[in-house]
Amino acid sequence: MHVLPYLVAVWIFLVGCYGLATSRNLIHAVGCLAVCQSATYVLLLAVGYRDGATAPVFSDVKPGSRPVVDPVVQALALTDVVVGATVTALLLALVVQVAKRHGTVDPDELSELRG
Amino acid sequence: MNRRLRLWLVGVGGAGLAALLVAACLDLPRFGGDRHPYGDRAVRASLSRHTANTISSVNFDQRAFDTLGEMSILFAAVLGCVVLLRQTRDEHRDRPEPAEVARPVRGYALLVLPVALLTGLYVIAHGQLSPGGGFQGGVVAATALHLLYLGADYRALERVRPIGVFEVGDALSAAAYLVTGLAAVLAGTAFLTNTLLPYGTFNTLSSGGTVPLLNAAIGMEVACAVVVLLARFLDQAVEIEQDKGEGEVRAP
Amino acid sequence: MTDAVIVVALLLVAASATVAVATRDPERQALVLSVLGVVLAVLFTVLQAPDVGLSQLAVGSAVTPLLLLLTVRKVRRRPRRKEPPP
Numbered sequence: 001m002h003v004l005p006y007l008v009a010v011w012i013f014l015v016g017c018y019g020l021a022t023s024r025n026l027i028h029a030v031g032c033l034a035v036c037q038s039a040t041y042v043l044l045l046a047v048g049y050r051d052g053a054t055a056p057v058f059s060d061v062k063p064g065s066r067p068v069v070d071p072v073v074q075a076l077a078l079t080d081v082v083v084g085a086t087v088t089a090l091l092l093a094l095v096v097q098v099a100k101r102h103g104t105v106d107p108d109e110l111s112e113l114r115g
Numbered sequence: 116m117n118r119r120l121r122l123w124l125v126g127v128g129g130a131g132l133a134a135l136l137v138a139a140c141l142d143l144p145r146f147g148g149d150r151h152p153y154g155d156r157a158v159r160a161s162l163s164r165h166t167a168n169t170i171s172s173v174n175f176d177q178r179a180f181d182t183l184g185e186m187s188i189l190f191a192a193v194l195g196c197v198v199l200l201r202q203t204r205d206e207h208r209d210r211p212e213p214a215e216v217a218r219p220v221r222g223y224a225l226l227v228l229p230v231a232l233l234t235g236l237y238v239i240a241h242g243q244l245s246p247g248g249g250f251q252g253g254v255v256a257a258t259a260l261h262l263l264y265l266g267a268d269y270r271a272l273e274r275v276r277p278i279g280v281f282e283v284g285d286a287l288s289a290a291a292y293l294v295t296g297l298a299a300v301l302a303g304t305a306f307l308t309n310t311l312l313p314y315g316t317f318n319t320l321s322s323g324g325t326v327p328l329l330n331a332a333i334g335m336e337v338a339c340a341v342v343v344l345l346a347r348f349l350d351q352a353v354e355i356e357q358d359k360g361e362g363e364v365r366a367p
Numbered sequence: 368m369t370d371a372v373i374v375v376a377l378l379l380v381a382a383s384a385t386v387a388v389a390t391r392d393p394e395r396q397a398l399v400l401s402v403l404g405v406v407l408a409v410l411f412t413v414l415q416a417p418d419v420g421l422s423q424l425a426v427g428s429a430v431t432p433l434l435l436l437l438t439v440r441k442v443r444r445r446p447r448r449k450e451p452p453p
Contacts, residue, residue, distance in 0.1 A: 001370060002147075006140035008377045012384040014133055019388035021125040027393035027438055031400055034431055035384050038407055041423070042380065045414045048154060051147035052369075055415045056158060056169035059244045059318055063162050068169070069415045070154030071161070075173035077411075077419045079185040082250040082337060085426045085434075086192040089344045092438045093199040096351055099442040108118070170418045238421070246417035254425040341430060345437075352437040352444075 005046035013039035026095045026105040030088060037084045041077045048073035165314040166323040171243045174250075175329040179307040182329070183292060186336060190289050193340045197282070200347040202355055211269050211353045224266035231259030239334035243323040249330045253337025261345060269353060278346050285339035291332040295325055369413070376410040397435040404428035 016036030023029040048070030054061060056071040099105050102113055144150060161172035174182050202208070235256025242248030264272045296307035304310050315322035383403040390396040404427025411420035 001374070002145040003140050003143070004374065005146050005377055006143055007137065008381045010133065010136040010140060011381050013136070014129060015385050015388050017129060017132075018125070021129075022122065024391065025393055027435060027442065028391060028396055030438075031393060031396045031435060032388055034400060034427075035387050035403070038380075038384065038403065038427070041407065041419065042377075042410070045411060045416050045419065046146055047143070048151065048416075049147050049414050050149060050151060050154075053415060055246065055417050056154075056161075057167060057246055057417070058162070058169070059167040063158075067149075068154070068158060070151040070157075071169040071173050072153045072157050072178075074416045074419050075170050075178065077416070078170060078248075078250060078422050079174065079182060081419065081422045081426050082254060083185050083188050083192075085254075085430050086189050086196075086340060086344065088431055089348070089434050090192040090195045090199075092348070092434050093196040095438055096441055097199050100357070105442055168418075247421055248418065251418065251422040251425055254422065254430060258425060258429050345430075345433065348434055348437040348441075352440040356444075 005049075006043065009039045009043035009046060012036075012042060024106050024108065026098065026107060027092070029107070030091050030095065033091070034084070034088055037080070041081065044073040044077045044080075162317075164309060164324060164326075165317045166326055167244045167318045168242065168246065168248070170246075171248050171326055171330060172323065174248065175243075175326045175333070176309040176324070179296070179309070179329060182333065183296065183307065186289060186292060186333065189336065189340055190285065193285060193343055196344055196347055200351050202350075205358050206355050207358060208354045209356045213268050216265060221266050224262045228259055228262040228266060231262065232256055235259055235338070239331065240320070242330040242334070243326045244318060244320070249333030249335075250337055253334045254341055256334075257338045257341035257345070260342060264349075269349075272349075276342055276346060278343060281339045281342045281346075285336055285343060288332045288335035288339065292329060292336070295328050295332065299325075372413050373410075376406070376413050379406045380410050393435060393439050397432040397439070400435065401428045401432040404431070 013036055016032050016039060019032030019035065020029050023032060050067055050069050053067040053069045056068040056074070061068075095105060098110065102110060104110060104113075157173050157177060158169050160177055161169040164172060164176060166172035166176065235252045235254075235258075237252070238247035238255060239249055239252030242252065260276060261272065263275060295311075299308045299311050300306050302311055309324040309326065312324045312328075314324050321327065380403070383399065383406050387396055387399040387403050390399050404423060407427055408420045408424040411417075411423055
């Protein structure tokens with residue numbers, strides 16, 4: 001239990017990398033990159049967790065009455081989620097351009113075209 | 116490089132990376148541990164500035180400069196998409212044919228739309244108090260708008276979201292964030308310092324100094340960005356067609 | 368009790384991430400990714416991070432799969448050229 005969350009994050013990251021390397025379709029590759037990104041969120045939040053603590057929001061908890069989890073890593077993960085989505089959108093826009101120019105989204109066929 | 120060699124390389128590299136990452140994991144502080152020096156300090160700083168939601172305080176006060184960087188990435192990504200997905204000379208627009216949507220789905224979409232939109236705005240407005248804020252609320256509000264595509268049709272969606280207005284809104288909110296930061300400089304402190312406004316009463320809507328202002332700017336920026344992004348992708352997927360002639364002329 | 372919930376959520380996330388990568392058809396992958404988004408949001412809520420859970424729910428289960436599906440539609444609609452251009 002003490003290392004399981006970290007190992008899950010490592011597993012997600014490696015699986016995503018495997019998918020990226022063996023992908024035959026650029027759209028699928030972008031999806032795999034999204035999987036890799038989610039590994040970072042799991043790792044960040046796992047680092048910040050504290051046993052028996054509550055969320056660091058004090059609108060209904062009296063400050064100091066209960067331990068809270070680490071808010072810094074949550075803030076990092078939160079901005080990353082939204083900004084990551086727009087970067088995914090940029091990559092997908094590039095895929096659309098590749099499909100328009102070359103008529104294929106298979107990375108292997110694309111490298112043959114260039115060579 | 117052929118496929119086999121590449122897979123082999125990926126395997127070796129992946130195994131090495133896996134070994135290193137697992138070794139690193141075994142040395143990390145244990146999951147659920149009680150030692151969070153940065154977290155404790157962030158909570159103390161947030162309470163001293165009367166911001167109930169510590170995460171908003173970290174995002175828009177203690178690490179506001181970092182959020183400025185994130186916002187610039189967002190802005191640049193949207194700009195890139197707009198440039199990449201514009202209509203080129205060898206393309207034309209086709210009127211999309213209205214698709215069949217089951218009546219209950221239509222009714223439900225129209226029913227949920229105002230609720231979702233209001234939820235998004237509520238989440239933005241209460242960012243400094245309860246879980247939520249500009250980043251989440253912006254996405255919810257922008258996505259809610261697109262229920263109109265399901266509930267009515269594409270034309271109706273295009274009428275309620277003039278893209279030009281949202282592009283201007285995107286730039287304006289990015290500028291508003293910068294201006295709020297510069298106002299602190301003019302007041303004689305550092306860029307983006309939260310000393311401009313009174314901190315207010317803890318756990319009320321106007322608490323937290325400049326946190327609600329920056330939060331609102333980010334909310335508007337994210338909402339406009341998501342609307343513009345989805346609009347560009349919808350345009351490409353539904354309306355814009357490549358001219359038949361051009362592609363065939365270029366093919367051998 | 369909380370530990371058990373966290374372990375279950377973690378295993379669900381790992382499983383859905385694996386399925387998302389193993390699904391080679393991008394259209395189906397988008398759907399699996401939206402499931403992954405929901406499971407991640409549950410995990411974040413269990414880990415006491417409601418802010419991140421909310422943002423993951425909005426982005427991971429709606430915006431990203433929608434963008435992927437729109438791209439699939441755009442790319443599929445084009446007639447594929449048989450031979451590479453000169």
